[in-house]
Amino acid sequence: MATRNELANAIRALAMDAVEKAKSGHPGAPMGMAEIAEVVWNHHLRHNPTNPKWADRDRFVLSNGHGSMLIYALLHLTGYDLPIEEIKNFRQMHSKTPGHPEYGYTAGVETTTGPLGQGITNAVGMAMAEKLLAAEFNKPDHEIVNHHTYVFLGDGCLMEGISHEACALAGTWGLGKLIAFWDDNGISIDGHVEGWFTDNTPMRFESYGWHVIAGVDGHNAEAVEAAVQAAKAVTDKPTMICCKTIIGKGSPNKEGTHDVHGAALGAQEVADTRKNLGWNHAPFEIPADVYEGWDARTKGKGLETLWNNKFAEYAKAYPAEAAEFKRRMASELPANWDAHLAQAVAAINVKAETVATRKASQIAINALAPALPEFLGGSADLTGSNLTNWTGCHHVHGKSTGNYISYGVREFGMSHIMNGMALHGGLLPFGGTFLMFSEYARNALRMAALMKQRVIWVFTHDSIGLGEDGPTHQPVEQTATLRMIPNMDVWRPCDTVETIVAWGFGVARHDGPTSLILSRQNLPFMARDEATVANIARGGYVLKDVANPQVVLIATGSEVELAVNAQAALAESGIAARVVSMPSTNVFDRQDAAYKASVLPKGIVRVAIEAGVTGFWHKYVGLEGAVVGMDTFGESAPAPALFKHFGFTVENVVSKVKGVL
DSSP states (O other), rough: OOOOOHHHHHHHHHHHHHHHHTTTTHHHHHHSSHHHHHHHHHHOOOOTTTOTTTTOOOOEEEESSHHHHHHHHHHHHTOSOOOOHHHHHHTTTTTTSSOOOOOTTTTTTSSSSSSTHHHHHHHHHHHHHHHHHHHHBTTTTTTOOOOOOOEEEEEEHHHHHHHHHHHHHHHHHHHHHEEEEEEEEOOOTTTEETTTTOOOOHHHHHHOEEEEEEEEEEOOHHHHHHHHHHHHHHOOEEEEEEEETTTTTTTTTTTGGGGGGGSSOHHHHHHHHHHHHTOOSSSTOOOHHHHHOOOHHHHHHHHHHHHHHHHHHHHOHHHHHHHHHHHHHHTTTOOHHHHHHHHHHHHHHHHOEEOOOOOOHHHHHHHHGGGGGGGGEESSSOOOOOOOTTTOOEOOOOOOOEEEEEOSOHHHHHHHHHHHHHOOOOOOOEEEGGGGGGGTHHHHHHHHHHHHHOOOOESSSSSSOOOOOOOTTOOSSSSHHTTTTOOOEEEOOSSSHHHHHHHHHHHHOSSOEEEEEEOOSSSSOOOOHHHHHHHGGGSSSEEOOOOSSSSEEEOTHHHHHHHHHHHHHHEEEEEEEEEEEOOOOOHTTTTTTTHHHHHOOOEEEEEEEESOOSSSGHHTTTTTTTEEOOOOOOOOOHHHHHHHTTTTHHHHHHHHHHHHH
């Protein structure tokens, strides 16, 4: 039987061997956290390597994702579908062991980590999802949601500002199933951190309302074990376990230095480390008793079987709730979803309201929420402006549960927490802020797209139409750059009908996030027939047509009204113009060539109109066409004055058209 020391050294050996073979990587964190990992994964983590998607498994997040060989070693040793060949293929093309853990590549990896601080924030979202689902589905004597979220994080995660945003909320929410382990090794890339990181971290987390266990020897398995037991005993607060460790533990010449942080040890140092650890095995060779000591498959199957039996009893007592839980954890839409959405779209089309699209969004949420109990809304302290709440929603206040969250002024934290909720499963998170402040959340938006998560962002106050708050609050480049994020679908609707179609599209989407770009000011309703309404879901469509058009006007959002008015003015000059509304360029680009050609015929000049930067639109108008836009920042003035000042007028559109004809 292998000793705990040998089990920990297996992690060290695999980490240094894989990094050495790749000639790149980060061996220091896996070598320094090996004992902590052995305690958590061998004695506390409830998981089943043969079914990584078991609903009630504990979640494990490696927030210091540069130390990816730690999680790869753990997954391999405990029996996940990660053979030794993949460990040998670390950081190589198309391997299951990329440089940073990536969701969807490797069985058992719960989230993509690498950008520091985002893993702990995802974990807060996961723990929040567990708490909300437990409150909703657990019944007396029938507990089907009951699991922990464990996080490893380093100094870099704690330096990032997002750690403050998320961890403060975790304390406020009383997330007692969240347990974090700080790898306090005092080293970052530039060296010893005393020159740039002198925070009193235990006191900081105590001030957030966390249970803090300080001064734990991270290389003493018994001390770590005692800390985890103490953490589990506190159920109304998240726990931070502060583990003092030595980076690169076991390397005789490099441990405790920044040299071992992000580079291979070198062949001689690897050999010396083997000798120092007493690890007398060839590279990538793990003894049978060590594998046996790590193998979690039998235990994991047993844990899941016990849960399956509990769930079967739950299903007998509460069949409707059991079916709902299974549906939501499988990310399936309700059985009547298509009919419900079609009915809601038809009702909004009949009502024909002229409202701001932020209000149209709230109308859509109210229409869809009754069919979507998985909705979890929120806003970064702008609920009254974003209009992300709905009739019958219940706020999460402190340690209470509900389905609407006031995140405070934490756009980045909100967005990564939503990512964590989506990754956990069972909830469909959406959150609002001003479009301008998407800049604060940009990395979270990109990570949602990278992981193909169903998250919906409600971005209001979408242009210079914001008015008097001026250029600091007026987004001009944000919509274009959001469209450029792979897997991100961006919708900028022009009225109530386009808005609910956009919402329906985002809800039904399972391969990426959605950004809704919404106006502050009222926008007129556009009358359409049934066939035209159906084409909205294709991202771009002919809104107003004429016989033998000479020019195609392409517009989005608030500028669709301008295009329609310009069409009438051009007609007075004898120029026939087609108006194309393109609420989602991303979705339009995925349509077949025949449909796209029917909307934007070749040989007809095009003019695009949008209150934002012009460069994006040249892919549609080409060299022959023109763009009515702006490539400067805005100004502080009432919205009508701004639109006139920056050329968003019928006269300017007509002039542009005449200039290209």
